[in-house]
Amino acid sequence: MTELTNLYRLAEQQPTPPLDSNGSETPHSIDAGQHNHGPQEPPFVWALSRERGHPSVIAEYCQQAIENGHEECIWLCMKRGRRFIVKDLPLKTDGKSIGLYDIRKQCSWWKRHSLYSVLGVKEILVSSLHLKSRQEIRAVPMEFDYPSLTAYLNKSIEATLEQDMEPLECGVTVKGESHGDGIECANTAYDILNQGYCKAHHLRKLELQRDEIKWLPSMLEFYWQNGIAEEGRKFLGITGFITSYDALRFNEYLDAANPYGKMVRAFMLIEGWHVRYLLLLIAAGLFCSICTIAVSTAVSHNFETGLTAGSYACGLATALIAVFTFLSAVL
Numbered sequence: 001m002t003e004l005t006n007l008y009r010l011a012e013q014q015p016t017p018p019l020d021s022n023g024s025e026t027p028h029s030i031d032a033g034q035h036n037h038g039p040q041e042p043p044f045v046w047a048l049s050r051e052r053g054h055p056s057v058i059a060e061y062c063q064q065a066i067e068n069g070h071e072e073c074i075w076l077c078m079k080r081g082r083r084f085i086v087k088d089l090p091l092k093t094d095g096k097s098i099g100l101y102d103i104r105k106q107c108s109w110w111k112r113h114s115l116y117s118v119l120g121v122k123e124i125l126v127s128s129l130h131l132k133s134r135q136e137i138r139a140v141p142m143e144f145d146y147p148s149l150t151a152y153l154n155k156s157i158e159a160t161l162e163q164d165m166e167p168l169e170c171g172v173t174v175k176g177e178s179h180g181d182g183i184e185c186a187n188t189a190y191d192i193l194n195q196g197y198c199k200a201h202h203l204r205k206l207e208l209q210r211d212e213i214k215w216l217p218s219m220l221e222f223y224w225q226n227g228i229a230e231e232g233r234k235f236l237g238i239t240g241f242i243t244s245y246d247a248l249r250f251n252e253y254l255d256a257a258n259p260y261g262k263m264v265r266a267f268m269l270i271e272g273w274h275v276r277y278l279l280l281l282i283a284a285g286l287f288c289s290i291c292t293i294a295v296s297t298a299v300s301h302n303f304e305t306g307l308t309a310g311s312y313a314c315g316l317a318t319a320l321i322a323v324f325t326f327l328s329a330v331l
């Protein structure tokens with residue numbers, strides 16, 4: 001699973017890369033949030049040894065978030081009129097689960113209560129972040145290109161299969177274990193940096209990545225539907241959907257060379273009609289009308305008077321629901 005993030009470097013990498021066996025970092029923005037999860041070195045060592053690039057356009061915004069005690073966030077992208085804006089959803093340090101309700105809280109008051117509002121999310125990439133005001137960051141969204149990722153992996157798998165390999169060596173035990181990295185074995189090959197890697201390990205990693213790509217949309221949907229708790233947070237971290245504010249303060253390596261700045265993984269909010277709420281409102285309106293008929297009849301001892309009051313109540317409820325639905329559609 002940890003290698004999944006390596007995939008998105010594909011555009012910059014050579015066609016048949018041995019994705020480095022110890023998972024060491026190749027500089028690219030997509031790993032922006034990953035440094036805290038890296039198994040190689042504790043974060044403070046990383047911070048000391050790290051050479052910073054140019055401050056990013058959202059450096060000040062991220063600094064503010066860090067001063068407010070936040071470390072990591074999930075980025076949400078939403079359409080407002082003809083523009084796309086992104087908002088950060090800081091991760092709570094108390095480990096509480098995050099769900100669609102938290103996403104709705106990021107929207108405006110009206111969007112939170114409107115009948116036409118957030119129904120779910122979809123994974124995307126955003127780039128060209130720019131700060132419009134203190135609270136508004138605009139960005140350009142791009143869809144995840146799953147077919148290209150799969151095609152790239154297939155190509156890499158084919159290239160690895162074409163190499164000579166000892167099929168009976170470097171297998172996996174029944175417990176899923178294999179020989180360690182960095183040792184000479186029957187399938188050792190050398191990459192362009194002259195670093196040794198095991199071809200059998202490499203092939204398995206590529207196949208695993210292809211599976212992970214296949215599962216990614218369903219897994220993300222599963223976690224969002226069930227609320228993102230500890231396990232979900234781990235998954236989002238590994239797949240690069242959690243970014244650290246600290247890393248976002250700087251454009252480094254390829255991002256610094258890219259005129260459009262950072263590319264960040266985010267979730268696009270998908271809006272739609274809340275039909276259930278609408279039906280509940282209609283049911284509540286009818287219930288109120290029936291209650292009005294009953295009360296008016298009991299008070300005036302006249303069924304016709306009760307019926308007249310009830311029909312007014314029903315008309316009023318219908319008009320209110322119609323206005324609310326209209327406003328939901330246009331705002």
Ligand SMILES: [Zn+2]
Nearest residue numbers: 170185187198
């Ligand atoms: Zn081996």
